[in-house]
Amino acid sequence: MTTRLPFYFVDVFAPRPLTGNPLSLATRWAPGCDWRTRAGSPRPVPCGRRSPGRCCLSRCSARPAVPAADRAAVDRAAPDSPRLKSVLRQADAEGCYLYSRDPVDAADAVAYARFFNPTVGIAEDPAAGTAAGPLAARLVADGRVPDGSTVIIEQGYALGRPSRIAVSVAGQRVRVGGSGLVVAEGALIL
Secondary structure (H helix, E strand, O other), X not given: OOOEEEEEEEEEOOOOOOOOEEEEEEOOXXXXXXXXXXXXXXXXXXXXXXXXXXXXXXXXXXXXXXXXXXXXXXXXXXXXXXXXXXXXXXXXXXXXXXXXXXXXXXXXXXXXXXXXXXXXXXXXXXXXXXHHHHHXXXXXXXXXXXXXXXXXXXXXXXXXXXXXXXXXXXXXXXXXXOOEEEEEEEEEEO
16 A cells, blocks of 8 residues: 655745755644654654644753853854763753854844754754743843843854744743745655
8 A cells, every 4th residue: 555645845944945944844643743843853853733834842841051252152163073962961961052142133133043962963953943942031031131022043054054033932931933934845655
């Protein structure tokens, strides 16, 4: 028996095609989820809920980000992946998220970030919504961004895949969103 599995390649948090974070999306349903996704990593990202034009992650765990003085300092970061992976395992952490309050587009962005995640096979992630959400919440808690704001976190510039992650923080509620552009679609015949 032949099975057709439709799939889509989507650039998420992308201002235009071939920017942002490349994500493959299959329409096979997973228990308790609208869909199951893989984001270029050896293991699936958490399943999500669907709403018009959005994919919302159902859960995340993140540790505080590491601030840097300016965008140039963030751009100079060049971690040794095997060594970083060892340090992250010892700290029971998944990745290292560096940020600066010196964004590329200071007109609407509040931070510029890079995320190194060798524990799941990603040397550097062009957009990490599960890290941008806690960063925005931290900026609100520190009084650097007003509560009730929607802010932009920039990421992916060092990889040539600029990403703009929109984060809304209202009290204890943090919502991560952004654009998702379908750049290819097809079907696997199994």
